[in-house]
Amino acid sequence: MAGASKAVADSRANLPFVYRQYSAEQLKQVLYKMYLIRRFEEGAEESYMRGLIHGTMHLSIGQEASAMGICMPLGEDDQITSTHRGHGHCIAKGAEVKRMFAEFFGKTTGYCKGRGGSMHIADVAKGNLGANGIVGGGIPIAVGAALSSKMMKTGKVVVSFFGDGANNEGAFHEALNIAAVWKLPVIFVCENNGYGMSTSTARSTAVKNIADRAAAYSMPGVIVNGNIFSEVAEASYKAVERARAGEGPTLIESKTYRHRGHSKSDRNRYRTKEEIEDWMSNRDPITLFENELREFGFIDDKGIEAIRSEVAQEIADGIEFAKASPSPDVSETGNYVYTEQA
Amino acid sequence: MDAMVRELSYAQAIQEAMAIAMEMDERVFLMGEDIGVYGGAFQVTGDLVERFGTERVIDTPISELGGAGVAVGAALTGMRPIFEFQFSDFVTLAMEQIVNQAAKMRFMLGGEVSVPVVMRFPAGSGTGAAAQHSQSLEAWLGHVPGLKVIQPATPYDAKGMLLAAVADPDPVMIFEHKLLYKMKGPVPEGYYTVPIGKADIRREGRDLTIVATSIMVQKALDAAATLEAEGIDVEVVDLRTIRPMDKQTVIDSVKKTSRLMCVYEAVKTLGIGAEVSAMIAESEAFDYLDAPIVRLGGAETPIPYNPELEKATVPQVPDIITAARDLVKGVR
Ligand SMILES: Cc1ncc(C[n+]2csc(CCOP(=O)(O)OP(=O)(O)O)c2C)c(N)n1
Ligand SMILES: [Mg+2]
Numbered sequence: 001m002a003g004a005s006k007a008v009a010d011s012r013a014n015l016p017f018v019y020r021q022y023s024a025e026q027l028k029q030v031l032y033k034m035y036l037i038r039r040f041e042e043g044a045e046e047s048y049m050r051g052l053i054h055g056t057m058h059l060s061i062g063q064e065a066s067a068m069g070i071c072m073p074l075g076e077d078d079q080i081t082s083t084h085r086g087h088g089h090c091i092a093k094g095a096e097v098k099r100m101f102a103e104f105f106g107k108t109t110g111y112c113k114g115r116g117g118s119m120h121i122a123d124v125a126k127g128n129l130g131a132n133g134i135v136g137g138g139i140p141i142a143v144g145a146a147l148s149s150k151m152m153k154t155g156k157v158v159v160s161f162f163g164d165g166a167n168n169e170g171a172f173h174e175a176l177n178i179a180a181v182w183k184l185p186v187i188f189v190c191e192n193n194g195y196g197m198s199t200s201t202a203r204s205t206a207v208k209n210i211a212d213r214a215a216a217y218s219m220p221g222v223i224v225n226g227n228i229f230s231e232v233a234e235a236s237y238k239a240v241e242r243a244r245a246g247e248g249p250t251l252i253e254s255k256t257y258r259h260r261g262h263s264k265s266d267r268n269r270y271r272t273k274e275e276i277e278d279w280m281s282n283r284d285p286i287t288l289f290e291n292e293l294r295e296f297g298f299i300d301d302k303g304i305e306a307i308r309s310e311v312a313q314e315i316a317d318g319i320e321f322a323k324a325s326p327s328p329d330v331s332e333t334g335n336y337v338y339t340e341q342a
Numbered sequence: 343m344d345a346m347v348r349e350l351s352y353a354q355a356i357q358e359a360m361a362i363a364m365e366m367d368e369r370v371f372l373m374g375e376d377i378g379v380y381g382g383a384f385q386v387t388g389d390l391v392e393r394f395g396t397e398r399v400i401d402t403p404i405s406e407l408g409g410a411g412v413a414v415g416a417a418l419t420g421m422r423p424i425f426e427f428q429f430s431d432f433v434t435l436a437m438e439q440i441v442n443q444a445a446k447m448r449f450m451l452g453g454e455v456s457v458p459v460v461m462r463f464p465a466g467s468g469t470g471a472a473a474q475h476s477q478s479l480e481a482w483l484g485h486v487p488g489l490k491v492i493q494p495a496t497p498y499d500a501k502g503m504l505l506a507a508v509a510d511p512d513p514v515m516i517f518e519h520k521l522l523y524k525m526k527g528p529v530p531e532g533y534y535t536v537p538i539g540k541a542d543i544r545r546e547g548r549d550l551t552i553v554a555t556s557i558m559v560q561k562a563l564d565a566a567a568t569l570e571a572e573g574i575d576v577e578v579v580d581l582r583t584i585r586p587m588d589k590q591t592v593i594d595s596v597k598k599t600s601r602l603m604c605v606y607e608a609v610k611t612l613g614i615g616a617e618v619s620a621m622i623a624e625s626e627a628f629d630y631l632d633a634p635i636v637r638l639g640g641a642e643t644p645i646p647y648n649p650e651l652e653k654a655t656v657p658q659v660p661d662i663i664t665a666a667r668d669l670v671k672g673v674r
Contacts, residue, residue, distance in 0.1 A: 054649050055470025106648035117472045117647030133474030134432070135404050168403035169435070196404050198380035204403035269379050330654040337643045 015296055017234035018072070024298045028307065030072070030229065031293060034064040034286045035311040037088045040097045043315045044087070044104055044118070048264065052323075053104045057118040060088040062227075062259035065285035066191050067092040069224075069232025070159055070254070073240045079127040079145050080159045081138030084119050085191075085258070086131030089161050094126035097314060101322035109325040115336065127156075135196070136162060136169030139188070143179045146186035146249075157243045158186045159236075165196020167210050176217040176251065185243035187236065188251045191226060193258045198270035211253035219249045226254030227285040230292070257283070345530040353386045353523040355497035356462075359504040360387070360424060362533055364394055367422060370508060371398040373413055374426030374462075383428045384464055384523050410436035410461065414444045414513075417459035422508060429475050430463035430517060433483070444513045445488030456511045460504070466519040466557060466607055467656055473644035476652075478608035480517040480555075484584040484617075490514045490538055491585045495559035497527040499582060502536030510538060519557040519607070541588035543595065547577035549670050550601040553592055553618050555581045558605040558657065565662035574670050584614055589621055596627040601669055603636040607656045610639030636669050638662060 012020045018027065041059045048057060060067065067088035071080070074093070082089040090100060095111065103110025104118055111123050122130035129145065132138040142160030149156040166172055167190055179186050190210045194200060207213055214221025222239070224231040232254055239250035257279040261268055268276070293299045350358065363370045372394075377387040378401040391399040402409040406427065413425040427433060433440065444457045467476035484491045490512060494500040500518065507514035544559060545566055554562040559580045566576035579595050581587070596602050602622055604615035615637035622628060622635065641655045667673075 055472065055647060103647075106651075112647070114648040114651070115473075115646045117470065119472055119474070120647070133472065134435075137474075165404040168405045168408075170405070170407050197376045197383075198378070199376060199401050199403065203401065328648055328651060330650055333641055333646060333651050333654050334643055 012296075016230040016292070017237070018230040019292075019296055019298070021233075021237070022072075027293060027298050028303065030068050031286075031289060031299070031304070032307050032311060033091060034068055034289065035307060036097060036314065037064045037067065037091045038286060039311050039315045040091060040100065040318070041087055043101070043319055045260075047104070047319065055117050055119075056264050057104070058085040058263050059260040060085045060258065062279060062285065063191060063193060063256045064088055065229040065289060066226040066232055066254040066256050069226075069229045070161070070187075070189050070236045070252070072233040073237040074127075074157065074159065077127060077154070078157045078159070079129055079142075080161060081129050081142040081145070082121075082131040082161050083138065083163060083166070084131060084133060084135070085163065086121055086161070087118070090121050090123055090128050090131070093123065093128045095123040095128065098318035098321040101318045102325045105322040105325070106327060107322055107325035108328050109321070113336075114328050136166040136171040138162065139166065139171050140175040140178075142186050143175045143184060146179065146184035147182065149185055150182075155244065156185070157240050159189055160186060161189050161191060163196060164190060164192040164194070164201050164210055165199070165204065166190070167213060168204055176213070176219070176249070179249040180217040180219050183246065183248035185246070186249045187239045187243060188249060190251065190253045192253050192255050195262070195270065197262045200270070209253055211251055214251040219251055221251045221253065223253045223255065226256030227283050227288060229285065229289045256285070345532045345534070347528045347530045349526045350497050350529040351523065352497045352500050352518070352525045352527070353384060355501040355529045356386050356504055356518070357388050357390065358529070359501040361390060361393065363422075363424070363505060363508045364398060366533065367508075369420065370422040370424065371400065372424050372426065373400045373402055373409060375402055375404055375409075375428045377401060377426050382426060384520060386462075386464075386523065387426065406432045406435040407439060411439035411443065413459050413461070414439050414457055417444075417457045417513075418447065418455055422458055424460045424462065424508065426462045427464070430465035430479055431474050431477050433463060433479055440483065440489070440513070440515075441486050445486045448512070449488060457513050458511050459513045460507045460516065461513070462516045462518060464520050464523075465517045466521060467645045467652055468521045470647060470649060470652065472647040476645035478517070478606070478640065480515075480584055481608055481613040483515045484614070488513065489585060490583065491517070492538055492583045493517045493556040494536075494582065495522070495556050495580050497525065497529045499536050499542070501529055502534050503538060503582070505533060506535040506538050509535065514538065517556065521557055525560070539583045539586045539588055541582055541591040542580045543577065543591065544580045545576065545578040547575040547599065549575045549599055550603060550666055551577045551579060551592070551595040551599045552603050552605055552662070552666065553579045553581055554605040555584065555614060556607065558607060561657065561659050562605050562662055564659045565666060568659075568663050569666055572667070574667065576666060581614070581618075587617070587621070589625070592618060592622065593625045593627045596622055597630045600630050600632040602631065603638060603666060603669055605638045605657055605662055607640050609642060610637055611642065613639060615639050633669055633672060636665055638665050
């Protein structure tokens with residue numbers, strides 16, 4: 001990744017990783033995308049409440065730094081597998097919000113042509129192999145993609161995102177073991193937001209940190225504050241280097257929090273208002289990053305304002321695009337079940 | 343029965359059945375994901391955790407294979423677990439313990455043990471939950487000797503069949519259509535059972551037998567009401583149990599009406615419709631048939647997200663009306 005010049009780098013020597021590694025332009029772009037994720041989800045949420053979108057959705061509001069930090073060192077050819085809480089991953093990997101909105105509205109211009117919806121959002125061209133409705137479902141698939149990378153010598157690194165709840169599925173354990181034994185270029189990213197639906201990690205998981213489980217599969221287990229963009233990006237950067245060097249997988253535990261309920265309906269009976277309030281007002285990842293950018297002189301209030309209004313415009317345009325797009329015809333329900341052949 | 347009868351939703355009826363089972367027998371307990379303080383993904387367990395405590399209403403980690411297997415092991419050794427899958431689709435993660443273990447254990451051990459486990463599966467489409475949260479997989483389990491597989495279609499049956507399942511010494515799999523949870527109907531207070539393995543004639547008729555399962559029973563009844571106005575008299579058989587199947591009720595009905603249509607939400611081919619049709623073709627009712635048998639099932643595709651496509655993928659009331667009319671009038 002083209003980063004900061006030598007002179008600029010020296011002046012930033014004492015700053016956290018990303019401020020040494022990336023240009024001001026790149027960092028502003030990160031802030032833009034964090035806002036894009038947040039506003040996209042707020043827009044989706046509102047459309048859902050107004051009955052424009054059906055089904056269900058899982059919002060990652062509060063976890064934006066995690067998605068952006070992990071994807072920062074990835075190239076366009078690198079791949080990810082994502083989860084039911086995958087809008088942030090999708091945007092971080094380069095998706096266009098207008099096509100995401102179109103998918104949520106069930107339109108043919110959506111990433112899955114209206115067949116998948118929120119829970120299956122993907123952008124294969126940009127390396128996002130898809131969100132997943134099955135908890136843990138994407139983990140072995142990422143290992144398979146990493147096997148392809150190794151066998152086909154493409155040099156691709158694969159990231160598998162999953163939640164804390166997923167680490168109790170058999171698929172997690174089997175996949176980590178295979179990846180370690182075969183030294184595959186894959187990074188396991190557990191976004192630990194404290195709960196799998198209503199069940200806290202304390203009630204579901206025998207180890208204190210999910211990263212502790214890396215020891216069982218002889219790979220590095222790294223814990224980061226998932227709400228601090230620089231910390232996440234640094235851990236991801238190292239794991240990507242290790243994977244590209246053929247040294248095998250890493251497990252990163254990104255500790256974070258979801259502000260919203262688990263899905264559309266959630267009475268939040270398993271956590272306190274104070275806890276939610278604390279994360280929202282004291283540890284919001286966008287606020288934290290914005291403050292750092294401002295403090296280190298990468299952006300001023302005017303710059304932030306410009307980003308916010310540009311994002312608002314992109315969101316508004318995206319929703320319009322989705323509304324104006326055509327729905328699939330019911331005569332086409334049979335499409336894509338098998339590969340079309342001439 | 344002189345117990346008080348009230349209107350309950352299908353979900354409330356199941357919840358009441360579980361509460362009664364737990365009150366009657368301290369070996370009965372509930373396991374599943376988010377069934378405690380969350381009340382279950384569809385609020386079926388509701389606040390049972392407040393009444394029975396976390397020792398008997400147990401939230402499992404997200405571990406379907408392990409969780410189902412633990413229920414099987416507990417059932418094998420004296421307990422009476424009721425295990426809730428959050429969505430029936432996740433049975434795919436637990437197939438090993440259900441198919442290779444629970445179903446065969448009594449047989450493999452020469453009758454030395456039994457596995458009185460009950461598993462509940464919220465199933466079906468219609469909620470916009472897309473391909474991995476909308477399937478109807480009951481026929482998969484219906485294919486496995488050693489399991490009993492039921493699909494109650496009313497609140498009354500949901501309660502009575504669940505209580506029958508808990509009392510049953512063998513593994514019983516209950517498929518509950520998610521769109522039925524809010525359906526209301528009369529449910530008596532207190533304990534009663536509805537037998538497993540017995541179909542129910544929900545509407546008598548002379549011209550055509552519709553064998554339906556789960557949510558399709560109500561759709562078939564709605565279609566029958568419309569067809570009645572056209573002078574077509576439909577008999578609706580609610581299969582209720584797909585293994586072991588109540589063949590006699592279906593055979594007798596077909597002998598009476600001379601026409602058979604099967605309506606179910608699962609993918610049409612290789613499923614319940616094929617089984618019922620073949621069963622009739624093999625029976626004495628075959629000679630009574632005046633027309634080819636018709637199956638109306640789900641399209642040969644996963645369930646799509648787009649709401650119009652989703653609806654088009656499974657039989658709807660107008661589809662049943664058209665197919666029934668064509669069948670009775672001999673249009674092919
Ligand atoms: C195999 C499977 N089991 C259960 C579910 C239902 N479910 C969807 S998300 C979820 C919680 C997942 O928790 P976690 O992995 O921590 O991810 P988070 O939702 O917190 O992002 C559950 C139980 C599912 N989709 N797949
Ligand atoms: Mg979680």
